[in-house]
Amino acid sequence: MVAAQPQHFPRRLPTGMLLALAVLLSLLRFVRLGQWSLWIDESLTWADAHHGLGTSDLFNPLGYRLVTSVAALCGGPTDEFALRLLPALAGIACVPLCAWAFAPLLGRRRAAWAAVFLALSAWHLFWSQSARFYTLSQLTTLIGAGLALRGLLHGGRVKLYGGLLVCTAAATFHPSAALLVPGLALGAWFDGTEDASRRRRAREAFFVLVVIGLCLSPFALRPLLHHLGQKPSPGALAGPLHLGLTAGYFFTPFLGAAALWGAVQSWRRRDHDGLLLTILLVVGFGAAFSISVFAQVTAQYLFVLLPFACALAASLLTGSQGAKARSPRIEGVLVAVLVSASLTNCAFYLTSRAGERPRWREAYHYVDEQREAGDLIAGMGSPIGEFYLGAGSTDLRHPRAIEPLGRFYVDGPRRWRRDGRRTWFVVRPQWFADMRAEDAAVLREFLQRDCRLMRTFELSMKGRDLNVLVYLEG
DSSP states (O other), rough: OOOOOOOOOOOOOOOHHHHHHHHHHGGGTTTTTTSSSOOHHHHHHHHHHHHHHTTTTTTHHHHHEEEHHHHHHOOSSOOHHHHHHHOOOOHHHHHHHHHHHHHHOHHHHHHHHHHHHHHHHHHHHHHHHHSSHHHHHHHHHHHHHHHHHHHHHHHHHHHHHHHHHHHGGGGGTTTGGGGGHHHHHHHSSSSSOOHHHHHHHHHHHHHHHHHHHHHHHHHHHHHHHHHHSSSSSSSSSSHHHHHHHHHHHOHHHHHHHHEEEEHHHHHHHTOOHHHHHHHHHHHHHHHHHHHHHTOOOOOGGGGHHHHHHHHHHHTTTTTTTOOOOOOHHHHHHHHHHHHHHHHHHHHHTTTTGGGGGOOOHHHHHHHHOOTTTTTTEEEESSSHHHHSSTTTTOOOTTTTEEEOTTTTTTHHHHHHHHOOEEEEEEGGGGGGSSOOOHHHHHHHHHHHHEEEEEEEEEOTTTTOOEEEEEEEOO
């Protein structure tokens, strides 16, 4: 008899090398960090940190204080780099924390792959380079989830309830972090495991969360009720459709398909750890879609769930000890597709898509260079224009250098014509959709009939109009 020849499979990357690769890729958050213009929410971070913390409309003052405090440490006039420094550092820290959080669930190797997928997410790159609080919220939830998972899987009430408490505290950076908390307990309760003690711990934790939630509901419902009042849903079907489309775009079809296949495979193989992640994501997405029927919800409110989608996709791969081994060829194709698609997306983000920000800074600086003494500047995104042209002003919601133009200032053209001053207009065409149809028609007609298009600041991005136009009256 001829001895069977041993099969030689492609050598897999060691876990330590994978983790090092993930950390190295996380440093992309510093690439061109200060190059992109501020966008509207970033300018409002700066404004509200100085003038809005005492109002009842802000439910996460801690995030504002931390972002602006770190910016102040940079010294000199506050710029884009300074405002984005803390979110970028938090985004970098999320990557190794992702590997740590999911290690007890997936094993070290698959958890390291989850960290690689997170590091290569262009969506994660965007929020890491935004002067907002989403990476701070995600960072906190990863710490809490890592502790809670260790308590759920291996016992220990201190870890379990300490982790759930940390996850809940993440809502102080953004209320959307609360979407994660019930899913952790429900996932461990209904994941089909035969470990009775694990189910008992999860059941106990869920009932504790219900009691605490009922006690805190008067406080917890305030942000939700405020959001319902400020941003009602455009329709019972339109709201969920909008959420689904934006989530599909930002999670990306490749990661979404891998996570969905991971959920199917977990069900077929009775993989309890994969089922825990699946239930957690279903609960989080389900809660967001339920809210979207009544209030506008976009994908950014699901950002806290991104690492869990990465972990579910990584559950398809071979574990640290080779358990649940897949075909090396299939595994290689899966990794190659996810990594190459994500790298390409990041490359476009950092080059032709210019950080996915409209070129507001260039537009307002162009007007500042071209205007004559006495000229009036009117613009959409007036808080951004005030940040750049307001000589250090912090009250960006009440600009003095820029006349607001847009949804709440549609009578401007009529007043400016009586004023007799030469006027520059900075316009983002996509924002006409936010205005009433009649008002948008009046403004468009005024710009086309009485103004000259002086400059177009284009930004090539399929599916989104990020162009900014500059007009001059006369």
